[in-house]
Amino acid sequence: MRLYVKTAHSLKRLGEVTIDEGLLGDASAALALVTYLISLSPGLGRARGLALEGEGVALRVGSRTLRAVAQGPASKLYELRKLLALTPEAKLIPSSEIFSLEGGTFMTDPLGTLSELSREVRAAVRGEARKALLRAVRDAAKSLKAAVRGASLSESWEGARENEGGELPEPLEEYSLGPFRVAVVEREGCEELEYRVSYASDHFMVRLGSVFVSRVLRETADVTVEGRLALNSLLRYRRRRAATVMSRSLQEVPRELVRHVCAVASYRSLGLLKLAPFLLDDDICEFYVDAPGTLVYLDHYRFGRCVSNVRVSAWDVDSFITHVKLESGLPLDPENPSLKADLKVGRFRLRVSVDVPPLAVDGAALDVRKFREEPMTLPELIRLGALTADVAALILLYATHRANIAIVGEPGSGKTTLLNAIDLCLPNHLRRIYVEDVVESARLHALGKHQLRLRVEPLEVADRARLKKHEVLKLLHRKPDYVILGELQSRDHFEAALSAMVSGLRCLQTCHAPTLEQFVRRLTCDYGFRPELVFGTYDLVVVMRRYVSVREFRRVVQVAEMLPAGSELVLYSYPGRPDVSRLESSEFLKHVCEEEGLTMGDLIRECEVYGRALEFMAERSIVRAADVVSLFEKVVRRRVRGEGAGGVPRWAAQRMA
Incomplete structure (x- = not known):
């Protein structure tokens, strides 16, 4: 019934x-x-x-x-x-x-x-x-x-x-997210797709049983234990307690629903139930709440901008903000009405931006960007159409030889995603040091990488003690092989980065600028740096663009080398193909040849090996970070050095070489 x-x-x-x-x-x-x-x-x-x-x-x-x-x-x-x-x-x-x-x-x-x-x-x-x-x-x-x-x-x-919302058309796609089910549907008369969330099971115990369990969890919470737990650990702890409650008091719940009820109860008890589907979905890259009482909308990797059927209340928003404040320890009050912090939930790392009154006129607003615990890889980005294998190989060639690279683009154009994907494919022996205000890099120790990650306080904090500028300058005594600076946001950030690069550090960074020309103009006109300093310090600039529409997508649109003479050597412009012949004119690669005893032919061949390897992985859906790193270390770099394939099947080694 x-x-x-x-x-x-x-x-x-x-x-x-x-x-x-x-x-x-x-x-x-x-x-x-x-x-x-x-x-x-x-x-x-x-x-x-x-x-x-x-x-x-x-x-x-x-x-x-x-x-x-x-x-x-x-x-x-x-x-x-x-x-x-x-x-x-x-x-x-x-x-x-x-x-x-x-x-x-x-x-x-x-x-x-x-x-x-x-x-x-x-x-x-x-x-x-x-x-x-x-x-x-x-x-x-x-x-x-x-x-x-x-x-x-x-x-x-x-x-x-x-209130069932009328008869729904056939979904474009339907899939499960633990205790939830998602259907992406196209509604008549609506430009945006609808991201429709429901429970995976229609059994009444999923709703009412989870209400009982969550209420018991809240009323019997041990603050001395739970108060010390990070949100990710707290979710796991609440789920274990929910299972205990059910084994004692809700034994009549069908066995196949126990995990669903436990999951829903744990999210509900922490005030995260309304936002849980968006936190769980691998295919969501960012979601937004403009004000309490509004529908959550999101950016989907495959379907672009979608509007959900989930309407959040002020209590839902405040509960989430409370977790962010507790996790980050950062202030959020009338004097500091904005907060930017990173959070770990399940398989994801979140970059959360919060605005509250008096800054936010209609009430608290959320912008939550998701970074998977396992970052996106270059083969995965190739499959999504963000760049071609040849373009990825070109960027990777410069990064492998530790060029000073700036990835520029509009907000949400995929700069950090590309940076992390490049980072995965760099040689394992490099000592990387990261300096970030919000941790958007992935932990790579398990993949054999050497990395030290440093966190500084974001610009939103009025009285900052740990400044990115100071930490970048301290790197001169930490002997990094490559410095990943994340996003550069202010003149102080760029001043520290330029000072570090002039001092001999090699840096990989992102910043906001819609085009290469605007990037140069931002540094020279807005911040007052001399053009010869900018062109003489940066080696490569990668420009990304976000195509804003209902089916929005992101793409690398230009790759150019900065020449000390004050001009650019454009190596790729969308929709063309990379011009490998122009590498002969590269000042950076000529310097690499002198330093490492290579010829330009060696570097062009290396670029071609990278391209074939990435194309091979993309064609065969080899996109897991561990698999990509393993193939690069066992096959690709050995081929570049002229060695054997190190235990990889011969057909794979021959195809990639």
């Missing part, structure tokens, strides 16, 4: 309930069912109505009865379930049979089932816990007996319609 709750203007579906429909004609059985449902979610007692609909059978309960049940037997049954959840011996009590709805046990004889529970408690539990449970059983039985004598289920209500 379908279960609905009536709100002010609509009916909200809560899921499917499997019961004997014939029992609904018995007032005491129907009252026992309502008591059972409200004991899981006490908030139902404040609803305007509750409805169960089946084949030719319907039960409608009005607000007056709901309030009476919520204040009476449902509250007592909730306290009983809560005590069971806190009693370790409750695992030994077969409450799945006692509270079963499908078998009709609790509905047909609620007082008898409570008597059976009392006997089981006497047999399994000892001490003060036994006394408390027996007292709770007696209170629940007494309250239920009084309710059966005086309750009426004959109230009627009209004027509400089911």
Whole structure:
């Protein structure tokens, strides 16, 4: 049967309930069912109505009865379930049979089932816990007996319609995200696609059971333990506790749904339920909340800009902001109304930007950019069309020989994603040092990389103690082979970067500029650096562009070498192909030949090996970071050095070489 709750203007579906429909004609059985449902979610007692609909059978309960049940037997049954959840011996009590709805046990004889529970408690539990449970059983039985004598289920209500959003067209794609299901659909008359979120199972326990578990988790939280945990660890801890609560107090939940209920309960208990699908989805690169009460919208890797069916409240937004503040330790108040921080949730690292009043006029706003724990790789970017294998090989050639590279582009054009993908393919022996205000780099120690990651305070913090400028200058005494500076945002950042590069450090960095010309103009006109300093320090500039539309995408549109004479050597411009012959005019590569004893032919051949290897990986969907790193170290670099393939199948080595 379908279960609905009536709100002010609509009916909200809560899921499917499997019961004997014939029992609904018995007032005491129907009252026992309502008591059972409200004991899981006490908030139902404040609803305007509750409805169960089946084949030719319907039960409608009005607000007056709901309030009476919520204040009476449902509250007592909730306290009983809560005590069971806190009693370790409750695992030994077969409450799945006692509270079963499908078998009709609790509905047909609620007082008898409570008597059976009392006997089981006497047999399994000892001490003060036994006394408390027996007292709770007696209170629940007494309250239920009084309710059966005086309750009426004959109230009627009209004027509400089911809020199902109309009939949906065939989804463009549908997939599961743990306890959630996502359907990307095209709606008639709407330019943007809809990212429609629902629960993976329609069983009522996913919603109501998770409400009960999350409430127990919040009411019994141990602040001395949970207060020390980072958000990622706290989520895992809450999920384990949810499983414990269910094993003691919600044994009637079908086994295949236990993991779903635990996951939903853990997110709900921390105030993250509405945002959880967006945090879990690998295909979302960024999502936004413009103000409380608005729909979440997002940028999808394959479908571009989508609008979801999830409307967040002020409480949802404030809960998320609270976690960000606790995790980062950064201020967010009227004096500091903006906050930028990094957060770890599940498989993802998040870069969270928060704006609050008085800066944000309509209320708190969120911009959450996601970076996977395993970064995107060059073969993956090639498959997505962000660049071709030849362009990737050209950039990688310069990066492998430690050129000073700036990746420039508009906000959201994929600069950091490309930087991390290049970083993955660099030789393992290089000692990398990162200086970031928000940690957007990936941890690569497990892949054999040498990296030291330093975090400085972001520009949004008024009184900063750890400045990027100071930390960059300190690098001169840390002997890095390559410095990854992340995003350069201010004149101080560029001044420190230029000073470091002039001093001999090799740097890889990103900054905001829509074109190569605007990048040069920003440094020379806005910040006042001499043109000869800019052209004589930077070796390569990679320009990325974000094509803004409903189906937005990102692409490398230009690669150019900066020549000391004050001009650019354009090596690639979209939509053409890289001009390898122009490498003969490269001042940087000539310097590499002199330093490393190579010829220009050696470097061109190296670039071609990189291109064939990346094309091979992209064609065969070899996109996992560990696989890409392994193939580069075992095959590609050995081929560049003229060595064997190091344990890789001969066909793969020959194809990539």
